[in-house]
Amino acid sequence: MQKEILFSLQNAAVHYGGVKALQDVTVRVEEGEIVALMGPNGAGKSTVLKTIFGLVQPVRGNVLWHGQKIHPKPYEMAGRGISYVPQGRQVFKNLTVYENLELGGYALAARNDLKGNIESALRLFPALQGKLREKAASLSGGQQQMLTIARGLVSDPKVLLLDEPSLGLAPKIVKEVFEKIREIHEQRKIAVVIIEHSIKSVLAIAQRVYVLAEGKIAFDGTPDTLKSDTLERIFLGQNAR
Numbered sequence: 001m002q003k004e005i006l007f008s009l010q011n012a013a014v015h016y017g018g019v020k021a022l023q024d025v026t027v028r029v030e031e032g033e034i035v036a037l038m039g040p041n042g043a044g045k046s047t048v049l050k051t052i053f054g055l056v057q058p059v060r061g062n063v064l065w066h067g068q069k070i071h072p073k074p075y076e077m078a079g080r081g082i083s084y085v086p087q088g089r090q091v092f093k094n095l096t097v098y099e100n101l102e103l104g105g106y107a108l109a110a111r112n113d114l115k116g117n118i119e120s121a122l123r124l125f126p127a128l129q130g131k132l133r134e135k136a137a138s139l140s141g142g143q144q145q146m147l148t149i150a151r152g153l154v155s156d157p158k159v160l161l162l163d164e165p166s167l168g169l170a171p172k173i174v175k176e177v178f179e180k181i182r183e184i185h186e187q188r189k190i191a192v193v194i195i196e197h198s199i200k201s202v203l204a205i206a207q208r209v210y211v212l213a214e215g216k217i218a219f220d221g222t223p224d225t226l227k228s229d230t231l232e233r234i235f236l237g238q239n240a241r
């Protein structure tokens with residue numbers, strides 16, 4: 001059975017001044033699937049997520065949500081069920097772990113849901129339970145990354161957009177982060193779009209993969225059809241310039 005397409009970016013072009021960050025990029029996400037975005041530095045991966053979340057406006061192309069054209073605005077997206085966890089482990093360092101989690105619920109229409117949603121996010125991240133009153137600054141890098149993901153769940157999203165959650169973490173912690181993402185996906189049946197460099201990690205969790213190179217889609221398929229020589233060509237092609 002064909003799953004419903006939750007949202008898509010269609011034929012999108014994004015420019016930053018003279019920089020053509022995306023050219024004719026089409027990406028779709030179906031209900032409950034994990035989609036990976038791969039590609040070299042500067043390929044446009046973060047720009048795809050920012051466009052979906054309304055942080056940048058495409059000069060051409062559309063964002064569709066349940067088949068309807070929308071003009072995404074960041075403050076409305078959590079209300080629609082899309083949560084965005086940006087690149088670079090952005091916790092509020094001077095706030096406590098609990099206060100960080102509360103901020104994840106800023107868009108909840110029913111404030112009464114906040115406490116329950118935080119408790120339910122914490123069940124997935126028991127390591128944070130004992131640290132709720134501590135400043136986020138006191139957490140390790142891995143725990144801060146877990147906190148950003150937990151915070152992203154507090155709005156009870158249907159889609160989680162994760163920009164390189166494994167960046168700069170030790171291999172053991174990377175493995176833990178990926179296990180969490182798989183757990184979130186299995187328990188909550190939510191769709192996940194994840195930017196990731198490591199093909200091994202992507203193979204372990206994603207159902208579909210897009211590879212971007214120089215602002216264009218260079219590969220669109222399943223992880224098992226993504227060959228390492230394709231990736232090498234894409235990555236080396238960029239470096240050889």
Ligand SMILES: Nc1ncnc2c1ncn2[C@@H]1O[C@H](COP(=O)(O)OP(=O)(O)OP(=O)(O)O)[C@@H](O)[C@H]1O
Nearest residue numbers: 016019020021039040041042043044045046047048
């Ligand atoms: N705010 C901005 N102003 C100008 N150029 C930008 C801006 N943000 C991104 N770019 C440029 O747009 C292109 C795509 O950037 P983007 O951040 O989407 O790439 P990326 O694939 O996420 O890279 P990385 O792996 O380094 O995070 C790059 O050439 C980048 O330098």
Ligand SMILES: [Mg+2]
Nearest residue numbers: 045046047087
């Ligand atoms: Mg990026």
